Amino acid sequence: MRSGQVRLEPLSSQDPVRVGGYVLLGRLGTGAMGRVYLGRSASGRLVAVKTIRSEYAADADFRTRFAHEVTAAGRVSGVYTAGVVASDPDAEIPWLATAYIAAPSLEQLVRTCGPLPTGALRWLAAGCAEALASIHQAGLVHRDLKPSNVLVAADGPRVIDFGVARATERVTVTATHQAVGTPAYMAPEQARDSRRTVAASDVFSLGSTLLYAATGHPPYAGDSVTDVLVRLATEPPDLTGLPGEAAALMLDCLERDPAARPTAAALLARLAEELEEHGGEYALRPAPLPAAALELIEEYRQGTRSPEPEDGPVERTLDSPTSAGLSRPAPAKSRTGKARFHGGRPARVIAVAAAILGVAGAVLMLGVVLGRESGDRRPAGPPPGGGPPPGAVRPPRASGRPAITLNQTYGDGNTGFVVSGIGFTPGREVTIRLDTRPASPYPPVVDFGGAFNYTLNQSHEFFPGKIPPGPHHVTVTVAGMSRQLAAAFTVNRL
Helix, strand or coil, X not given: CCCCCEEEECCCCCCCCEXXXXXXXXXXXXXXXXXXXXXXXXXXXEEEEEEECHHHHCCHHHHHHHHHHHHHHHCCCCCCECCEEEEECCCCCCEEEEECCCCCEHHHHHHHHXXXXXXXXXXXXXXXXXXXXXXXXXXXXXXXXXXXXXXEECCEEEECCCCCHHHHHHHHHCCCCCCEECCCCCCHHHHHCHHHCCHHHHHHHHHHHHHHHHHCCCCCCCCCHHHHHHHHHHCCCCCCCCCHHHHHHHHHHCCCCHHHCCCHHHHHHHHHHHHHHCCCCCCCCCCCCCHXXXXXXXXXXXCCCCCCCCCCCCCEEEEEECCCCCCCCCCCCCCCCCCEEECCCCCCCEXXXXXXXXXXXXXXXXXXXXXXXXXXXXXXXXXXXXXXXXXXXXXXXXXCCCEEEECCCEECCCCCCEEEEECCCCCCEEEXXXXXXXXXXXXXXXXXXXXXXXXXXXXXXXXXXXXXXXXEEEEEEECCCCCCEEEEEEECCC
């Protein structure tokens, strides 16, 4: 049986030996945010420990955003996610630990075993849609869903690496407003301007990821990032090899207009009906995957059954993927008999702007083309006042009249004034203004319970420093609503 391999790198003199309550067994990889280690708790539980790069750790604004995003990620409780199990945003080097999943990435599984049949695609899509629904319900947007960020276990897929991309995004794209993500799988509006990334952008990425699972190639490919961006801006997706029975689902997810895409909840309801119509893959039996894929998954599962003692060697190869989704090139196909860890290709988390020669021109072209197509409007979820797109399931609306509240109406310059909303239509984008200043460039999205929370000026979106002393007024408008809601607070002088 062929399997990908990756060497668990030994810790260097620059690596910590322990982070929080976890002993580090080795280094799994390095990504855009920092390094990822294999860690083990006192009880023997394996986790992926992600530490943040020092330049981010020195940025107070980043720490605030990181703490906010990690807290939100901790609210994600979906079965099909690798959740955050511990974190410390206030540590000298901020870190978080996520559940370890002993399973290959979708990228590695398809590369090793080939494209998935239709029944397996429905099973995979349902699990990923449920994961996205739970992520969106927590008020998060994944922003980098792709095959290497989906792990495939026998009891269902797991979506990983959610909840912290936005924390680094502002640091990376302050000058350009371009996107952080993977061009081959990102939505057009995200590639054009990261501030336009919404829950519907994740649905586009899900469609791209499922198309890869069905065909072995992404919807947009090229010899360079520039090629990919130009094709994303000017061409329809490449559906070569896509089974006809899966085409409708993919095309709905890959709609260029974010408002025309189904929500993750709508996708899940639709897939539940399809699964029941096609033999009930929900039955208690092995996953509807090809035999080769199940064999690969079992190899990975057994690769970490008996971790070594705490003081044992760390320079070894392992046969399971990291839940961090950071990976390395697949080496030789031989099997060593040792426990191994696997990952896919290096995670290409790209600031789509100045880092690669020629990308700037492609981004400019992308903006021009998409501007003509969309009239340069911000995606606002479902059509104003019109409910979900055709064929979608209408999400539940929270009971009660829409209302906003402030956590407090008086405070000093160090107070975090939090605007909370209830009773809104899930999935709608929220426009927030403070006094007469322009709307926040980081708008929240109403979660599936009809609520949202937003801390004013936590990213200095309204004032470069603290909110100045005096009375202030906040106004809130939710897409599809004709009226504004307002609240007031006062910042006292110290």
